[in-house]
Amino acid sequence: MSLTATVRWLSALQFLPSRMWSAFGTWSRRLLGRQPSTLLDAATKRHLVYEGKPVWWARWTWPLVGMDLFLCSSMAETAWNHWTWPDPAQKELAGEDAHVQPNYVLRPAWQRFALAAGQFAVGLGFASALVRLRGRAVRRVYIVPSPSHSAQVFIQTPVHGASSGIRTTLGECRLSPGRDMSEVILRLRGREGEYWMELRGARIRGQEVPLERANAEIWEAFTGKKAAAMQRWKSGPVLQG
Incomplete structure (x- = not known):
């Protein structure tokens, strides 16, 4: 092997540990469901819309x-x-x-x-x-209005710290009803999987509200609509035989 080839081989070898560590970090983040996060500033935290307790297994x-x-x-x-x-x-x-x-x-x-x-x-x-799955349980949602663009949405799950979260826009969010009125499913355009918000015992804009009102206000915050979101859980009239 020539001297030039040896030098090139040694130069490539010195970067091998860092590349292996980078590949391991990528694999571990995928395995554990880690997601890209953004730091939240103090101004963002003033626009808290939803704060709830994730399901028990997400806390434990x-x-x-x-x-x-x-x-x-x-x-x-x-x-x-x-x-x-x-x-x-x-x-x-x-x-x-x-x-x-x-x-x-x-x-x-x-x-x-x-x-x-x-x-x-x-x-x-x-x-x-x-x-x-722990990273799919929503802990907090911040919606920051913007006069010229779609409102900014910041989502925190149990895997995020107090000052970090997922950043997206309101136009990329899609809501759908959950199993009952106490759950709302949130999907983000361009991201796999879904996030769920537990409304039982949740605080909406810093206040504890009844379950039906919490559900309606979440739908209004994301879509501007109330009644359409409630159709799934409203029963029809009772037929008399």
Whole structure:
């Protein structure tokens, strides 16, 4: 190898750790559902529209993940160290008709490894899904009006700090009814997945309001409409037989 080629190879090699770390960071952000965030200034925080408590599992994600990893690792350890079967060699020596107390031995390593790896993979997948879904529960929404452009919308989830959030515009937001009046689904144009706002016990513009009013005000803040959003949950007249 020539001196020039050696120098080029060494120059490329010195950037390898940083590239590997960058690739690992990208992979981990995708695995954990991390999203690009923007810093919120004091002026933005004066336009708080929605503040609510995410669902219980979104608030207790990390304890649940710890319990999940403990359980799946314990099951994997049990499968690897304690999964046994009757000793095949003893059965061959004793014959078919002999009645002897069976001697149990560990199963073949490939069987124990497959079961242990499967148990751990299921637990890891559940933990990853839980962490990713945690970033879909809306904690706060700020809507900053603009005289010339579409209003700016800042969304905070449990994965964001007190001064960071997702930045978008009102024109890129789409609302749809949730399971009932206590839930509203928010989708952002150009982004995969959906976000959900829990309205039970939520504060709208800093005040606790009844559930029906909270639902109506959220729809009005995003779309300027109230009644259209309530059609799904309104029942018709009761027919008399």
